[in-house]
Amino acid sequence: MKKVLLITTFLCLTLTSFGQNVKKIKRIYGGIPTVNENMKWEEKETINEYYTGVIQVNPQIKAPQIIEAFISTFQSIQDANIMTKQMRNNNAWGGTLSAIKGDHKSMSEFTKYGNSKTRMQNQKQNSWAVQFIDGVRISRFYYNISVKSKDGRYKLTVTPTGLSGYANDHIQTEWSDLFKKGEIRKSYSKYYNQIKTKLAYTIDQWIQKVEKHLNNNEKDDW
Numbered sequence: 001m002k003k004v005l006l007i008t009t010f011l012c013l014t015l016t017s018f019g020q021n022v023k024k025i026k027r028i029y030g031g032i033p034t035v036n037e038n039m040k041w042e043e044k045e046t047i048n049e050y051y052t053g054v055i056q057v058n059p060q061i062k063a064p065q066i067i068e069a070f071i072s073t074f075q076s077i078q079d080a081n082i083m084t085k086q087m088r089n090n091n092a093w094g095g096t097l098s099a100i101k102g103d104h105k106s107m108s109e110f111t112k113y114g115n116s117k118t119r120m121q122n123q124k125q126n127s128w129a130v131q132f133i134d135g136v137r138i139s140r141f142y143y144n145i146s147v148k149s150k151d152g153r154y155k156l157t158v159t160p161t162g163l164s165g166y167a168n169d170h171i172q173t174e175w176s177d178l179f180k181k182g183e184i185r186k187s188y189s190k191y192y193n194q195i196k197t198k199l200a201y202t203i204d205q206w207i208q209k210v211e212k213h214l215n216n217n218e219k220d221d222w
Contacts, residue, residue: 028136028194028198029136029194029197029198029201030198030201031201033197033198033200033201034200034201034204034205035200035201035204036053036055036200036203036204036207038053038054038055038056039051039052039053039156039200039203039204039207040052040053041196045183045184046179046182047175047176047178047179049160050157050158050159050160051157051158051159051196051199051200051203052155052156052157052158053155053156054153054154054155054156055153055154055155055156055207056152056153057152057153057154057211057214058152058214059151059152060152061151061152061214062151063125063126063149063150063151063154064125064126064149065214065217066147066149066154066210066214067125067126067127067128067147067149069210069213069214069217070128070147070206070210071128072213073206073209073210073213074130076209077202077205077206077209078132078133126148126149126150127146127147127148127149128145128146128147129144129145129146129147130144130145131143131144131145131161132144132145132158134195134198134199134202135198136191136194136195136198138165139163139164139165139191140163140164140165141160141162141163141195141198141199142160142161142162142163142164142171143158143159143160143161143199144158144159144161145157145158146158146159156203156207158199158203160175160195160199161174161175162174162175163175163195178192
């Protein structure tokens with residue numbers, strides 16, 4: 001009887017702990033993190049690291065269709081996974097804070113890659129470049145996205161550029177500032193892993209949206 005009671009108690013505690021961990025994970029990432037098997041980090045744990053992969057789609061799908069799918073799904077993935085309404089409303093305030101702090105470098109970088117309303121920088125038939133914002137908790141992380149497509153496949157490359165606080169819509173910390181003498185700073189070590197986990201999760205969601213968009217267009221006869 002005592003053994004049964006102990007086993008039951010242990011199982012209850014385990015399930016409770018698991019449930020709490022799942023809630024915590026969802027609170028941090030917005031869902032249960034997933035990773036696309038075709039994507040991987042290159043030059044890992046250095047200031048030059050980037051996230052990239054080649055994704056195969058239906059061979060009948062043309063290169064311009066792939067680019068159109070990324071452009072069409074861009075804003076929805078931004079709004080759903082990264083930016084809350086309050087964050088968007090803080091854009092102007094973030095710019096003011098950056099100017100007061102003399103953060104001219106981050107402001108010029110942000111202008112170069114586009115503001116929160118118009119982030120499309122380069123659009124051709126077989127390539128597209130855009131600034132992408134991801135987030136963990138109350139911080140935002142900035143990336144440069146490059147999509148190069150050929151009929152039936154595309155190469156997606158995500159390059160980290162920097163991060164900012166909740167109310168600062170301009171880059172306050174360069175990606176290189178996360179490292180010291182070739183190693184991740186201790187103050188960023190835990191956060192660094194969360195950033196990369198969230199990015200992989202968001203990119204996987206985006207790839208799924210792109211695939212869904214391409215499949216829906218295939219069935220569209222108008």
